[in-house]
Amino acid sequence: MKKSNNALRLFSIAFYKELWDVATSLSSMILIVGGMVAYGLLYNLLYQPNIVREDPIVVVDNSHTHLSRHLISLVDASPNAEIVAVAADISEARSVLSRGEAEAILYLPHDMDKRIGRGEQSLFVILSTTATFLYYEATVGAIEDAMLALDEDIRGDMLWILPAPLAVALDGHATTEVVGNALFNPTKGYADYLVPAVFMVIIFQTMVMVVSMNSAGRKAKRITPMRGRTIGFGGRVVITLARSATYCTIYGALSLFLIGWLPRIFHLPHLASVWELVAMMFPFLLATSLFGQAFGRLFNDREAPLVLITFFSVGLIFISGISYPLQLLPMGWQAVHYLFPIAPAILAFVELGSMGSSLADITPQLSVMWLQVEGYLILATLIPHDFR
Amino acid sequence: MSVFWRVVWREVGIISHRPLLWIATIGVPLFSALFMTTIFGNGAIQEIPIGVVDDSFTAISRDIVRTIDSSPTINITHRYTSSSEALAAVRNREIYGYVVLPHDLTRNMVCGTRSTIPYYYHYAFMSIGAQVESTLRTLLTMASLDPIIVTANEMGVSERQIMAFLEPLNSDIHPLGNASLNYRTYLAEPFFFIMFQIIILITTVYVLGSEKSHSKEWLATANSNIFTALAGKLLPYAFAFIASGIAALYVMYGIKGLAPLELYGSLWGLVAAMLGLVVASISLALFTYSLFPNMTIVLSAVSMIGSLGATLSGITFPIASMHPIFHYVALILPIRHFTLIVQNQLYTEGSYGVVWLHAAILGAYCLLPLLTASHLHKSIISGNYEKIE
Secondary structure, eight states: OHHHHHHHHHHHHHHHHHHHHHHTOHHHHIIIIIIIIIIHHHHHHHTTTOSOOOEEEEEEESSOSHHHHHHHHHHHHSTTEEEEEEOSSHHHHHHHHHTTSOSEEEEEOTTHHHHHHTTOOEEEEEEEEOSSHHHHHHHHHHHHHHHHHHHHHHHGGGGGGSOHHHHHHHTTOOOOEEEEEEESOTTOOHHHHHHHHHHHHHHHHHHHHHHHHHHHHHHHHTOOSSTTOOOOHHHHHHHHHHHHHHHHHHHHHHHIIIIIIHHHHTTOOOOOOHHHHHHHHHHHHHHHHHHHHHHHTTOSSTTHHHHHHHHHHHHHHHHHTSSSOGGGSOHHHHHHHTTSTHHHHHHHHHHHHTSOOOGGGGHHHHHHHHHHHHHHHHHHHHSOOOOO | OOHHHHHHHHHHHHHHTOHHHHIIIIIHHHHHHHHHHHTTTTSSOOOEEEEEEESSOSHHHHHHHHHHHTOSSEEEEEEESSHHHHHHHHHTTSOSEEEEEOTTHHHHHHHTOOOEEEEEEEOSSHHHHHHHHHHHHHHHHHHHHHHHHHHHHHTTOOHHHHHHHHOSEEEEEEEESOTTOOHHHHHHHHHHHHHHHHHHHHHHHHHHHTTGGGHHHHHHHTTTOHHHHHHHHHHHHHHHHHHHHHHHHHHHHTOGGGOOOOOOSOHHHHHHHHHHHHHHHHHHHHHHHHHSOOHHHHHHHHHHHHHHHHHHTOSSSOGGGSOHHHHHHHTTSHHHHHHHHHHHHHHHOOOHHHHHHHHHHHHHGGGHHHHHHHHHHHHHHHOTGGGOO
């Protein structure tokens, strides 16, 4: 009885001490509030357009026929592309490209119409930069759609090139339509795809920064909650958990804003219920705060952990499996996926929020995060540290 | 030894005692280069697992399946008896897309009645889904024409002739700069430099802030000249980062065993741009620190500025599609100018007019710290900012 009372007391002392330290530290507050509020808003605004539209295209029309003008107007009418310039020849078009005024060249050769008149296939050329894959896909998609529509129109006039029996068979013969459907993101929005993952990265990055900074700082300054008393292994576990509880409380509250409210305001996918989010965020925040404590204890001054955290936050998206299939990552990097709480958290959040999966569907991710909680709790407790 | 070299020598002494600084200046850049070179395998997204629901089950539908499976990009790993089963498999990422061949497909194709082949792709994972989409669109369009081509061939019509009828207009697509649309070529180099500028920004602020109680001695070594003190202190880091940058370029483009990236521009052009990025990033960090010389707070600030580089370099989502305000905000970041220079070289055989403008801006970052040097000098003497936690 007395023992559990002691543990409870130790827990609450360590909890409030940590809360006080965070609340009175300007740098911690900048990271937490700046990260969760300012960053959350900023990234939404950055990706607000959601969809890449009006990819700028420069045209070289050597054909000057009804057909070439029809193709150009169809491309221009597409929501994904816009004809921004007309060039006299390919070298002029190239210079438009190198000035950055267009991303692709649509080159229509002089014999375009003539070839069709002769009953031959007529080729035109697309040259597109590949600096941004989204642009490339938009351009090629827009031009190909225009081309397919024109093909359908022209086909009726081309029957004469076929021998009579085939022409009769194919007259009015409808071709099979191939219809693609985007699952879980019907508008094909870029923000819908990336921003949920960015939210998780923001939480992970700023939380690890704050926790490890305060953990390392404590070592530097020798501030401890229970002055003068030696604390056993059980006590260390209690203190470590109490400090994690502090951060989980703060981040739990701010997560309501970041992943509960912002997705509604900015019309991002938000299919998860509050309880599903809680069940997913709890192990994520706990594992992250314990990871931060363990990581911070490797350093002797407060700011040192920050040096080694930030640069990698960019890489974390790649090992999460949302931008590149997890199965296709080389083996070594697949293992790294399971080391950081952020990677399973991104998958779990996207599955719950964007795909409308249930908690049962994300059991593998939840299990990984709970294993990480145990692993990092042990590490955070064992790494030599001033617990007195 | 002149005053300047005394400060440099003092800094070299500090570095030699601090493993963290070795890791930051050499370890992190090399790790980042290795990470970005190896994370995508060979960079051609290959064998993405997809599924098929074949309700038709005829020779024609089997031909369609065979055509799809012939592509190196996707791989039919599963067959399902219903769409709902296939959808469940997409949900748990067993597959990233599937094709449904309806039961009346064959009859409709033969009779020439309009029919559709629906296909589905995972778009919550956009980059993978887009790959599946474009591959399936091309393959299925091709496969759906096959029965007509076969009939035509039987009647003695050449393939050329029937294609002229089916696709009178056809396009010849040339992706510039990255002909095979390789993922690694697209992302590895730009994202290495995004990580690189973050570590430069942070390390610079960290070493400036680490002086703390020694800052008076540091100034004294420089004969109280703030310019000598700063130049001497930061020179070893600029040198280390440039050396690491060259080593990283070697990792990315030079090591045969790692299947080097395709390099379309000149390597010297890249080295020169990298030099500009290093110097500009150090200057930006110094400028920010001089405005408010408190290490922890400025570290938080530059880590956020640095991370924004991933978005505002414009590599994944075009800046032109963002709100006009961000067109200008992006220009605050050295990484944006660096990216424009490099992309201009790599993808459009750049016009020097554009490149020189951004190169000049990168160079001009050096001037920024001059504006705030005296403020930094005063604050070091007063120590006012250090007290804020």
